[in-house]
Amino acid sequence: MKSHGFEVLDHTADIGIRVRGSSIVNLFENAALGMLSLWFGELPNAPAEEETSLEVSAMDHEQLLVRFLNELVYLVDFKKILPLQFAIRVENGISLLASVKGIDLRKLELVPLTYVKAATYHQLKIKEESDGFTAEIYFDV
Numbered sequence: 001m002k003s004h005g006f007e008v009l010d011h012t013a014d015i016g017i018r019v020r021g022s023s024i025v026n027l028f029e030n031a032a033l034g035m036l037s038l039w040f041g042e043l044p045n046a047p048a049e050e051e052t053s054l055e056v057s058a059m060d061h062e063q064l065l066v067r068f069l070n071e072l073v074y075l076v077d078f079k080k081i082l083p084l085q086f087a088i089r090v091e092n093g094i095s096l097l098a099s100v101k102g103i104d105l106r107k108l109e110l111v112p113l114t115y116v117k118a119a120t121y122h123q124l125k126i127k128e129e130s131d132g133f134t135a136e137i138y139f140d141v
Contacts, residue, residue: 006034009136014122015114016138024061025088027126027133028068028096032086035069035139039076039116043084044108048101050081056096061126064096065135069119072100076116080105114141 005026009016017034021027036043054071058064068088075081085101117140126135 004033004037005030006037008038009138014120014138015141016123016136019135019137020132021134022132024090024093024126024133027135028065028088028090029086031065031069031135031137032072032083035072035116035119036076036083038114038139038141039112040082040110041113043082044103044110046084046103046108048084048103050104051099051101052079052081054096054098054100056098058094058096061093062121062124064090064094065126065137066119066121066124068096068098069137069139073116073118075100075102076105082108082110116141 006017006019019031021030056067058067072083081102082105083100083102087099089097120138120140122138
């Protein structure tokens with residue numbers, strides 16, 4: 001599986017990823033791609049036909065990340081849209097606005113590798129470092 005700024009972390013009941021990003025926005029983008037890659041493996045390189053907007057608010061970066069990723073789970077699970085492109089804006093560290101472009105899953109022949117139910121707060125931590133941000137996040141599968 002090609003790396004997009006993340007690596008898979010083993011865990012007994014859940015599965016996690018360690019994510020890196022040059023900015024908080026890049027971290028959120030890489031976390032989304034990491035979660036979707038866990039779910040479907042190599043993501044298709046196809047033109048995005050569906051577009052939707054997301055708005056999420058939270059008390060801190062960690063809560064904002066979990067809420068954002070769970071909105072993407074909703075898009076995949078219920079709206080049948082596989083998000084592939086993100087235009088994200090984080091304001092004041094507690095508000096996220098995103099334009100998400102993706103593909104209608106009903107038009108693809110993708111078989112999930114792992115079924116992601118939700119992003120969790122289990123061992124969640126986001127660290128700001130000299131060269132950007134890192135996070136560890138686990139998913140209920």
